[in-house]
Amino acid sequence: MRALVTGAAGFIGTNFVRQTLARKREGIDRLVALDLLTYAGNYANLTGLESDPRFRFVRGDVADRDRVAALVAEEAIDVIVHCAAETHVDRSIVDGAPFLVTNVHGTLALLEAVRGRPGFRCFLHVSTDEVYGSVAEGRSTESAPLRPSSPYAASKAAADGFVFAYAATYGVPAVITRCSNNYGPYQFPEKLIPLFVTNALDGESLPLYGDGMNVRDWLHVEDHAEALWHVLGLRAAPGEVFNISAENEMPNRALTEQILRLLDRPANLVRYVADRPGHDRRYALDPGKLRATGWRPQVSFADGLARTVAWYRERRAWWEAIKSGTYRDYYDRMYSGRLAGSSAAPREPGV
């Protein structure tokens, strides 16, 4: 198998690549890691892998059609795990344009590169539970309607649409996985868990949106990586979708309390700030289809969160390098005003 992993220097890509090469997964002859190294990509995440003869890193844009087509041909790629994306909802609210380019044009460029390619086995689009929108009750199955609320989610839903279209129109062997919120090592500290852990370690405020009762469904990134390999092994029909969830639903407020407890930091670090516009109240996936094929998550939330918190505590140099750069400007833009108007008690939703 000759695999191309896009977004390989990001959070999920890094974990997927490291796990794949460390476990000496049988059948992997080549693993080409493609990443543009945007603000969210970090080449240092892949340090040490260069000595593996199966591994090659290429800096490039997934939306660059010619470059992508040439790479797929030159490396005789037969499997693609497509993680590259603009991923931060808050940034998409400020400007959706980069999300359209990378998430939609990028997916299209990859699909074009494999269309009609003899012997090509599988294009796996790593999508998200956010395409289903907020779920008041029950859990989203793979056939639930797509109702994206944020520009990020809209771009992922549009990319899913292209995957369906290329499967139906051209018979491209392409499948979609939709996972819930991931947590684990190497996550860029703009996302909730590493943001709160690193802020708490520095004694800084934890800016919690709205009333803190938005519910997310947490999946350890190791379980996610295993699920992706499991789906690749299923040889699913073109256009099939699989939800990936460990069914760990939790309000953000409860998650924040757990983080503070693990770090032995005081509850008064929490500041309730103005909510994110269009903030989905709850995501909840029904993973029954994938479980019926034999996949099971292995990491309990208590163990996974403790290990994750310990990882950031022990890797101060990793996250300080990020947080001291341009990230600081972003953080100030995003949170200074909000923190100035924050309160110590929960706010009403949408306030």
Ligand SMILES: NC(=O)c1ccc[n+]([C@@H]2O[C@H](COP(=O)([O-])OP(=O)(O)OC[C@H]3O[C@@H](n4cnc5c(N)ncnc54)[C@H](O)[C@@H]3O)[C@@H](O)[C@H]2O)c1
């Ligand atoms: N993290 C989660 O909780 C989560 C949940 C559901 C779905 N997903 C999906 O999983 C995938 C990976 O997410 P992540 O959390 O690892 O994201 P991330 O932001 O940590 O990493 C994204 C990576 O993509 C790279 N990239 C961005 N634009 C690129 C371009 N034009 N060309 C090449 N590379 C580019 C970045 O440099 C970065 O390394 C995304 O598709 C995301 O939508 C993530």
